[in-house]
Amino acid sequence: MALGSVAGFFIGLMRASKNKFLNLLSLCYVETFRNSPLLIQLFLLYYGLPILFNTHIPAQTTATIAITLYTAGYMAEVFKSAISAIEKGQWEASYSLGLSYTHSLRCVILPQAFRIAIPPLVGVFVMVLKDSSLVSIIGFVELTRMAAMVRSLTFTTFDVFGVTAVLYFIMCYGFSKLGSFLEKKLEIAKVR
Amino acid sequence: MYTIQFGEVLKYYDVLLKGLLVTLELTILVMLFGTILGIIISFGRISKNKLIYGLSTGYVEFFRNVPLLVLLYIAYYAPPELFGLRLRPFVAGVIVMTLNSAAYEAEIIRGGIKGIRDEEREAALSLGLSKFQLYRFIIIPHALRLIWEALGNQLISIILGSCVTMIITVGEVTYEGLIIGSRTARHFEVFIILLILYVSLSVMMSTIFRAIKRIFMKPAELE
Numbered sequence: 158m159a160l161g162s163v164a165g166f167f168i169g170l171m172r173a174s175k176n177k178f179l180n181l182l183s184l185c186y187v188e189t190f191r192n193s194p195l196l197i198q199l200f201l202l203y204y205g206l207p208i209l210f211n212t213h214i215p216a217q218t219t220a221t222i223a224i225t226l227y228t229a230g231y232m233a234e235v236f237k238s239a240i241s242a243i244e245k246g247q248w249e250a251s252y253s254l255g256l257s258y259t260h261s262l263r264c265v266i267l268p269q270a271f272r273i274a275i276p277p278l279v280g281v282f283v284m285v286l287k288d289s290s291l292v293s294i295i296g297f298v299e300l301t302r303m304a305a306m307v308r309s310l311t312f313t314t315f316d317v318f319g320v321t322a323v324l325y326f327i328m329c330y331g332f333s334k335l336g337s338f339l340e341k342k343l344e345i346a347k348v349r
Numbered sequence: 350m351y352t353i354q355f356g357e358v359l360k361y362y363d364v365l366l367k368g369l370l371v372t373l374e375l376t377i378l379v380m381l382f383g384t385i386l387g388i389i390i391s392f393g394r395i396s397k398n399k400l401i402y403g404l405s406t407g408y409v410e411f412f413r414n415v416p417l418l419v420l421l422y423i424a425y426y427a428p429p430e431l432f433g434l435r436l437r438p439f440v441a442g443v444i445v446m447t448l449n450s451a452a453y454e455a456e457i458i459r460g461g462i463k464g465i466r467d468e469e470r471e472a473a474l475s476l477g478l479s480k481f482q483l484y485r486f487i488i489i490p491h492a493l494r495l496i497w498e499a500l501g502n503q504l505i506s507i508i509l510g511s512c513v514t515m516i517i518t519v520g521e522v523t524y525e526g527l528i529i530g531s532r533t534a535r536h537f538e539v540f541i542i543l544l545i546l547y548v549s550l551s552v553m554m555s556t557i558f559r560a561i562k563r564i565f566m567k568p569a570e571l572e
Contacts (some may be wrong), residue, residue: 192505192551193544194512196523205537255478259467281412291414302416308426315427322415322423329414337505 190230195288199223203295220292224285231281239274240266270342278337283329295321302326358538361529368525370547375439375511375521379446380504386447387454394459405455414454417513420445425517442514450507457499461492494566501558505551512547522546 190198243266251261281282293302304321308314393405412420425441428434436444465488473487515524526543530536 193547194509197514197543202538205540209537287416290418317421322419326414
């Protein structure tokens with residue numbers, strides 16, 4: 158997920174840029190990964206590609222790559238909206254001070270955009286956390302997979318998956334609460 | 350050397366079509382029931398009654414923070430062990446996705462209702478409209494305009510989410526695709542086709558929603 162955020166950040170920059178080529182390229186990327194199910198992306202990478210190149214990629218690697226690409230798609234949109242949300246006055250001010258596009262982006266726009274981006278960032282994080290349970294289907298051993306394995310040993314589905322549900326709930330809800338706490342601390346709503 | 354052959358897979362287009370129908374069926378049912386349930390729960394969320402508020406908030410938070418996959422496993426594998434009740438996969442899928450979707454819908458609808466300023470409400474009531482008329486002519490149209498895009502996104506969410514139900518053997522398009530893949534060993538082509546399918550569906554839905562917004566939901570013009 159961390160990799161995905163970083164990648165998404167750069168793709169988001171591409172989306173916000175005036176360069177038509179970069180914009181279109183990143184648009185295709187983003188739309189593909191946001192409008193298709195993670196499961197399909199996983200299957201494509203895990204079953205499809207190895208057949209194409211006659212190799213075998215371990216589940217762990219595939220899962221990491223798939224989640225990175227998936228996260229990056231959403232992160233790109235978040236960063237792009239955050240950058241666009243900064244009023245034009247900031248750009249004009251930095252240009253009139255003689256800063257170049259890159260320079261103004263880096264020193265003026267991005268710090269402000271980052272604060273605005275935090276709430277949706279938290280939302281995407283929680284979403285990916287939940288969707289990560291899907292990687293259990295390709296055999297990557299994480300929480301859901303463990304639960305399935307325990308269940309096949311004990312046959313108490315409700316208890317096992319009930320506990321799993323509670324664990325996911327605690328993780329996601331906790332993280333959302335952390336996000337709102339951060340929001341309050343940084344007073345994001347008051348940034349105007 | 351592996352050669353990419355789409356023809357092999359496209360031979361089975363009728364199987365894919367069958368799966369696509371199941372997917373669409375699932376999506377429509379979930380959207381329908383989910384919205385209805387979502388409306389009920391959104392009323393709970395804006396209620397002043399502490400108990401109703403607590404229950405509906407608990408519901409929403411639960412279904413927004415627990416993954417669909419885990420819920421599907423519980424819904425499909427637990428009842429046989431607990432009460433000896435075996436649900437058909439499709440039914441289990443619809444139930445779980447409806448419950449899940451209703452939580453998100455409740456939040457969307459609540460946002461729409463809250464987004465209407467109190468002045469409008471007061472103005473309508475002072476004009477002598479009854480509560481029912483208030484809802485029918487002021488609140489519902491206004492809220493609908495506010496939440497239209499979010500509803501569209503939710504529909505797309507459901508379409509993408511239906512993909513996961515294949516794990517409990519719901520015969521939707523991904524499931525059929527896997528079967529075709531196993532039979533022809535052409536997983537790559539199958540999943541590329543599925544990818545294109547889902548992306549097209551989503552983009553189509555977004556376009557339809559935007560078009561409806563443009564045609565039917567123009568803001569009232571001031572004289």
